[in-house]
Amino acid sequence: MSNVIYTAGISGIEGYLIEVESDFTPALPSFDIVGLPDAAVKESRERIRAAIKNSGLMIPHRKIVVNLAPAAVRKEGSHFDFPIAMSILCHDNGLNTYFIENAIFLGELSLDGTLREVDGVLPIVISAYEKGIKNVFLPEKNAKEAAIIEDINVYPVKNLLDCFLFMKNEKGLEVYRREQEQKGNSILPFAEDFADVKGQESVKRALEVAAAGAHNCVMVGAPGSGKTMIAKRLPSILPPLSLQESLEVTKIYSVAGLLSREDPLIRVRPFRQVHHTASTIGITGGGKTPKPGEISLSHRGVMFLDELPEFRRDSLETLRQPLEDGKITVTRVTGSATYPCSMMVVASMNPCPCGFYSSGTHRCSCTATQIKNYLKKISGPLLDRIDLHIEVPSVEYEDLADKKSDYNSSVMRERVQKARDIQLKRYQGLGFYTNSEIPSSMIDTFCVLGQEENTLMKNAYESLGLSARAHNRILKVARTIADLDNSERITAAHLAEAIGYRSLDKKYWN
Numbered sequence: 001m002s003n004v005i006y007t008a009g010i011s012g013i014e015g016y017l018i019e020v021e022s023d024f025t026p027a028l029p030s031f032d033i034v035g036l037p038d039a040a041v042k043e044s045r046e047r048i049r050a051a052i053k054n055s056g057l058m059i060p061h062r063k064i065v066v067n068l069a070p071a072a073v074r075k076e077g078s079h080f081d082f083p084i085a086m087s088i089l090c091h092d093n094g095l096n097t098y099f100i101e102n103a104i105f106l107g108e109l110s111l112d113g114t115l116r117e118v119d120g121v122l123p124i125v126i127s128a129y130e131k132g133i134k135n136v137f138l139p140e141k142n143a144k145e146a147a148i149i150e151d152i153n154v155y156p157v158k159n160l161l162d163c164f165l166f167m168k169n170e171k172g173l174e175v176y177r178r179e180q181e182q183k184g185n186s187i188l189p190f191a192e193d194f195a196d197v198k199g200q201e202s203v204k205r206a207l208e209v210a211a212a213g214a215h216n217c218v219m220v221g222a223p224g225s226g227k228t229m230i231a232k233r234l235p236s237i238l239p240p241l242s243l244q245e246s247l248e249v250t251k252i253y254s255v256a257g258l259l260s261r262e263d264p265l266i267r268v269r270p271f272r273q274v275h276h277t278a279s280t281i282g283i284t285g286g287g288k289t290p291k292p293g294e295i296s297l298s299h300r301g302v303m304f305l306d307e308l309p310e311f312r313r314d315s316l317e318t319l320r321q322p323l324e325d326g327k328i329t330v331t332r333v334t335g336s337a338t339y340p341c342s343m344m345v346v347a348s349m350n351p352c353p354c355g356f357y358s359s360g361t362h363r364c365s366c367t368a369t370q371i372k373n374y375l376k377k378i379s380g381p382l383l384d385r386i387d388l389h390i391e392v393p394s395v396e397y398e399d400l401a402d403k404k405s406d407y408n409s410s411v412m413r414e415r416v417q418k419a420r421d422i423q424l425k426r427y428q429g430l431g432f433y434t435n436s437e438i439p440s441s442m443i444d445t446f447c448v449l450g451q452e453e454n455t456l457m458k459n460a461y462e463s464l465g466l467s468a469r470a471h472n473r474i475l476k477v478a479r480t481i482a483d484l485d486n487s488e489r490i491t492a493a494h495l496a497e498a499i500g501y502r503s504l505d506k507k508y509w510n
């Protein structure tokens with residue numbers, strides 16, 4: 001006879017249902033698992049055997065073969081221990097078939113039978129829910145994360161024996177009681193406000209545009225001009241995550257094993273400051289058991305690359321395609337995993353090694369070759385994917401002496417939110433949310449230019465030596481500027497401002 005227990009695997013950040021089936025034949029006692037990677041099988045077999053024995057339960061005196069189906073898909077993670085053990089315990093024990101058929105099981109076993117917390121719970125529970133499964137049995141510490149999905153009964157399980165006795169109707173298990181929690185859409189108070197940044201109104205305006213359309217930007221300016229300070233204030237003007245976005249981001253952090261057990265739902269847009277010493281895998285994701293990298297941990301938020309030229313060139317180059325696609329696929333010997341990465345890149349850099357090239361306040365002490373080599377660290381193709389090139393001038397003394405600026409985060413956030421609302425409405429049902437994500441096939445639909453604007457664009461294209469990509473990105477930025485102006489039409493003024501944000505590559509790279 002055989003017994004089927006449900007669990008799930010994870011590919012990228014999506015879960016998929018897996019059947020655990022045990023077969024018992026009256027032959028020399030043995031225990032094999034098929035369908036798992038070799039190394040994992042060995043370890044999990046030992047844990048399962050010990051956990052069953054140390055719970056005072058019996059492993060049937062048979063030849064046992066456990067099959068994880070479908071066989072073709074890769075199975076990773078230690079959460080298969082518990083469902084495999086349950087499948088073995090089904091044998092001859094008269095367990096409650098309602099739960100066996102309508103539940104999903106996941107968790108790692110320790111040798112004494114205690115259930116240990118695992119990663120990736122949210123995508124697993126979502127996949128079960130989508131298949132109509134009504135109950136989930138998992139480690140206590142993972143209960144709150146599973147409970148994010150409201151229409152499924154979550155059973156926190158302390159150890160294997162408790163669950164076994166529950167399935168035999170000999171002991172009760174409490175369903176996890178959800179607290180009334182507010183989900184998504186919460187505006188949190190930000191400690192850092194744009195009001196602290198004195199002067200620099202053109203820079204603030206550019207960041208407002210970037211935030212409104214989720215565009216990539218790079219700030220170029222002398223040391224001490226406030227680039228880092230300004231970037232750190234960006235989260236304070238971004239709109240709150242919608243529940244849908246919250247779930248997307250939470251799934252990524254779940255798979256990465258970075259969720260808080262106490263408050264697992266991520267409600268605030270990620271802001272990831274990546275250090276320039278970060279490894280390429282740390283940035284892109286991957287590794288032996290693949291995990292999302294910084295680029296995906298920034299999904300629906302901001303990835304901040306401070307001092308861009310300090311980064312390894314090959315690390316930066318790997319960002320090119322994902323920036324275009326909004327997703328990244330990491331390949332390994334055993335297969336590949338795809339993670340979403342729709343986010344804003346915000347970068348900062350000095351214009352030259354000494355930092356004062358064209359600063360207006362200090363003399364630059366670098367030679368032309370030094371400057372050239374410095375800027376060469378950032379390739380043209382990467383720069384081409386950054387929509388706004390923002391020049392950050394050194395702060396004027398008079399500005400510094402000023403009181404707090406009334407160009408503050410709250411007024412900026414309000415304008416950003418209005419522009420985002422327009423975009424959400426316009427792109428409803430199209431699978432994207434912001435102007436920066438308009439696919440090239442739809443540029444002609446959403447970024448229409450009149451005759452005057454067309455001439456302006458043509459002149460800029462020729463005089464700035466723009467690429468086709470830069471051309472499209474300018475149109476998307478112009479769309480955002482028009483949206484901030486609550487104008488369905490992109491005017492020459494909107495377009496001129498957008499083109500203005502592209503002039504730095506000409507100035508510094510040629």
Ligand SMILES: Nc1ncnc2c1ncn2[C@@H]1O[C@H](COP(=O)(O)OP(=O)(O)O)[C@@H](O)[C@H]1O
Binds near residue numbers: 230
């Ligand atoms: N516009 C500004 N208004 C107020 N303080 C500023 C401004 N620009 C710079 N500062 C001050 O100078 C410090 C250094 O700025 P920082 O952001 O580190 O410059 P950068 O990253 O461009 O080198 C900030 O922490 C802040 O105290």
Ligand SMILES: [Mg+2]
Binds near residue numbers: 227228229306348
């Ligand atoms: Mg800095």
Ligand SMILES: [Zn+2]
Binds near residue numbers: 352353354365
């Ligand atoms: Zn210099």
